[in-house]
Amino acid sequence: MAEIRNDNGISTLYVDGQPFQAFAGEVHNSAAYDPERMEIEIWEKMEQSNLNTLIVPVYWETLESEEGKFDFTLVDALIKQADKYKKKLILLWFGLWKNAESAYVPVWMKKNSETYFRVELYGGERLNTISPLCTAAVEKDANAFSRLMEHIRETDENSAVIMVQVENEVGLLGTERDYCAQAEEVFGGSVPEMLLPEQTEKERATWKEAFGDDAEEVFSAWCFASALEQIASAGREKHPLPCLTNVWLKQFPWYPGSYPSGGPVEDMLWVWKAAAPSLFTIGPDIYVPYVSDIMKTYSRPDNPLLIPEVRKDAVTASYALYAFLHFHALCYAPFGVEDLWADQPSDLPAEVIDALKLDPLSFNLSGTKETLGEVYRLLEEIRPLYLKYRGTEHMKCFLKQSDGEQGCYLKFKNYDIEIQYLPRTDGAPAAAGVVFELDENTFLIIGMMCSIRFHTKPGDHRRVDFLTKEAGTFHVGKWVCEQRQNGDEKIVSVLYNMPGCFRIETFKY
Numbered sequence: 001m002a003e004i005r006n007d008n009g010i011s012t013l014y015v016d017g018q019p020f021q022a023f024a025g026e027v028h029n030s031a032a033y034d035p036e037r038m039e040i041e042i043w044e045k046m047e048q049s050n051l052n053t054l055i056v057p058v059y060w061e062t063l064e065s066e067e068g069k070f071d072f073t074l075v076d077a078l079i080k081q082a083d084k085y086k087k088k089l090i091l092l093w094f095g096l097w098k099n100a101e102s103a104y105v106p107v108w109m110k111k112n113s114e115t116y117f118r119v120e121l122y123g124g125e126r127l128n129t130i131s132p133l134c135t136a137a138v139e140k141d142a143n144a145f146s147r148l149m150e151h152i153r154e155t156d157e158n159s160a161v162i163m164v165q166v167e168n169e170v171g172l173l174g175t176e177r178d179y180c181a182q183a184e185e186v187f188g189g190s191v192p193e194m195l196l197p198e199q200t201e202k203e204r205a206t207w208k209e210a211f212g213d214d215a216e217e218v219f220s221a222w223c224f225a226s227a228l229e230q231i232a233s234a235g236r237e238k239h240p241l242p243c244l245t246n247v248w249l250k251q252f253p254w255y256p257g258s259y260p261s262g263g264p265v266e267d268m269l270w271v272w273k274a275a276a277p278s279l280f281t282i283g284p285d286i287y288v289p290y291v292s293d294i295m296k297t298y299s300r301p302d303n304p305l306l307i308p309e310v311r312k313d314a315v316t317a318s319y320a321l322y323a324f325l326h327f328h329a330l331c332y333a334p335f336g337v338e339d340l341w342a343d344q345p346s347d348l349p350a351e352v353i354d355a356l357k358l359d360p361l362s363f364n365l366s367g368t369k370e371t372l373g374e375v376y377r378l379l380e381e382i383r384p385l386y387l388k389y390r391g392t393e394h395m396k397c398f399l400k401q402s403d404g405e406q407g408c409y410l411k412f413k414n415y416d417i418e419i420q421y422l423p424r425t426d427g428a429p430a431a432a433g434v435v436f437e438l439d440e441n442t443f444l445i446i447g448m449m450c451s452i453r454f455h456t457k458p459g460d461h462r463r464v465d466f467l468t469k470e471a472g473t474f475h476v477g478k479w480v481c482e483q484r485q486n487g488d489e490k491i492v493s494v495l496y497n498m499p500g501c502f503r504i505e506t507f508k509y
């Protein structure tokens, strides 16, 4: 069984008592309707990039196609395949909401928009989004989700399922809030105490009084967070797996409704934390160029970093390394990961990229399969080192975060290390890596696209040289020296686009 533990201030995922990092990929939305195709096109191939976890949807529309009757065929197939390939699963519950719409609800619910009423724009036009204030719909979703969790508890003997994402990128597009009659009534009332713990009975504030211009977005966030809390808690009562939800980020032009209003964007996190405590984290879906800023925003003591969707051009290999080692991510997953292994990747049409406001460059696949695969392999190999050194001064990470950045200077006890970033080229990752100070004079450097130079500490005017320098890698948890280097090879220490490692022992003279 999977659980999140706090190890000296670092949230850590444990599976069956062992620390686990999900080196993952998320499959395309429609991949999981067909287990046979999944077997051939995904499960058989994922080893090529050293994934240990797959993120896969479970569709409410097929799980409960007839009201009250549950069909777990697709879930059973997934668990069986995960066991066969010795991989883990994070399931995506495509229930009431997916990308601000209600496209995955069962047909019987789609057809009954009287009972399962929709969000209305100002003026009465309906969205294809069931209102989060529709208690009948939320109850049905909570019931289906709890049946799913119960089924997982009863059948998943090897803990293949390690987490579940509840819904997908919720919120409202095209409006800042719901204006249906039920929403009008609630918005006209006072703000729930959980959002205004200080308020007294006498002075119960209205949404507008309390939140001014943000009132509509806070209201939407509270509506969605409350609905997800009801759904997630119903499921966790049956099987207490870690549950999360993901977020469509706040993006230009920055007004609620241009991105899904009410989703757990940065400034609405406080609402989500108050109203949805059953979600242990909110995972950002990152298709923007400023990936590391977003990783930082969504890494908080109350929100361990978990990236369920991320761009999949070669730079993703660099972000993966940094996410796991610097931000202690629990999971990292490029979206549409099967494209990496396809003979002819079925890339997203330009219209979809445009509609979802994705950076088109984020879907350029050249170089990703190899570089990401090697990063995932190395991360798996060095897990014991990471667990030993994380949170200490003996492990420091670097990442080229923008084009203008030339490098960084990492300070250790006896030496400082200058890391110069190589310029990024097409199909190559960005400069990124980690330095482990194994003892005062021995360093292990893992990274790419950078050159490395040692310096003595300020005031120490001796020169530095290497007692030994080895280029190598890790295999079954052990350091493997591939080449001892001296002479010309000692003059510079450069790592190029394929992630590589040096083990260096220094001395001063």
Ligand code: DGJ
Pocket: 029, 099, 168, 169, 285, 309, 335, 348, 356
């Ligand atoms: C974000 C969504 O969460 C995914 O399901 C998918 O639609 C991608 N965008 C884009 O393909």
